[in-house]
Amino acid sequence: MLMSMTGFGRASGTFESKKISVEVRSLNSKGLDLNARIHNYYKELEPLARKQVTEQLERGKIDLTINLDSTGDSKTYSINTDLAKAYFKDLKSINDEIGNTTEDYLSVLLRMPEIFVNEREELSEGEKETVLKLVGESCGKLNEFRRQEGIALEKEFTERIEGIRTLLTEVPKYEQERIETVRERIRKGLEEIAASGYDENRLEQELVYYIEKLDVSEEKMRLANHLDYFLETMKTPGAGKKLGFISQEIGREINTLGSKSNHAEMQKLVVDMKDNLEKIKEQVLNTL
Template structure:
């Protein structure tokens, strides 16, 4: 079944005294683009996380956010007292030098670089396994979301393909009419020239134009491409690119029909076919 490239998935759990949340969003993209935002504690696992996401989602622009927060309220933060003291002494000396009254420098010092430090504890194998489970759960949720969106894509594709097929079935009723139009146009042209008409030659010329106007092959190929599009929709996996190629072939046959139309009503049919094909092309861009 088809899947959309758009999706959202989330999972969270606890490990000892921390809550871990994994959140993913996916949008359409030609390739696989994974953007990760991780706590410092999990930076060493960036490569395996990327591989997990790429393997599960195949294609799309994916944003993955992993956060951790303390449950007991004890944040793992420390003050670099040596650095803070050095800042304090220098600020105090500067204040005396410029003639300023010494004031409360602590607030300013706490904002200085590297004064506040986060204690990054080493991630145990057990903790990584829990994080891995949450990533897999988020991937499962985002895949389910994509599958639900895929159902809507299938419905839209089915409607547009069905409409092109319906219009294709309207083509034969205009084929005989346009031949009569060409025959009448040729006769009137000869009458204006006041030339004697050689009926055998006239019929030969008419057959030549009829052969040039014949759209039997185009109709057959177009129907084949429509059937192939339907069959491909039923396959599993990433079918978006393949559907795009089939859509291009559908477009070629519709364009050829238009170039051989020579009839106003047949041209209208071709325009409506193109309109439905544009809808297909737009949806294909969001298909996995």
């Protein structure tokens, strides 16, 4: 089944007094481009979180966000009271010496270095497991989102491929007509050049040359095979890059068909084929 590279997943949970939320977003990309924004409290888990996201999501421009909110009285810092008192004493002494009337020392104290002491404890195994489990859940939800988008992609690809195939079946009814047109054009040209007559053998040789030059039977066969191959490949996992290569081959055959068409109605068919193919190429870029 096809999967889109675009998706979103979110999971949240609690551990003791902490509320943890994880979000994963993904857009299309040629490879894996992972950007992680992780709360400082869980920074040590970044390598493990990255590994988990890489294994589950494979490809895409991915944003991983891990947030932490406290739900209780826990705190990860305290105020260095002794240092704050020392700062206060010095500030007051300087203030008295210069005769400043300002006595708002608190706002100044809070900006002084080392006033806040980090009380962060080592993460327990249980908390680590909780965070990584939420990362896994968010990736799982994103993949489910991708699968739903993939269903829509598969439907559109099938419709576009069959649209090209239908146009291809219209080509044969113009092939004989254009050969007759070429034959008549050559005959008239020869009559104008040599009113006294012309070499019938030379005419036949020229006709054979042009018929071979305008023959599109191989292009039709290869194009039909590429269309079948596209639909077959669509059923395999992680087919996005391969579908891109196949669509390029489809484009080459359509272009060759157009250059050989030499007929207005056939050229219209080619234009419609190209229109379908461009829609396919746009969506292939978003296919995992």
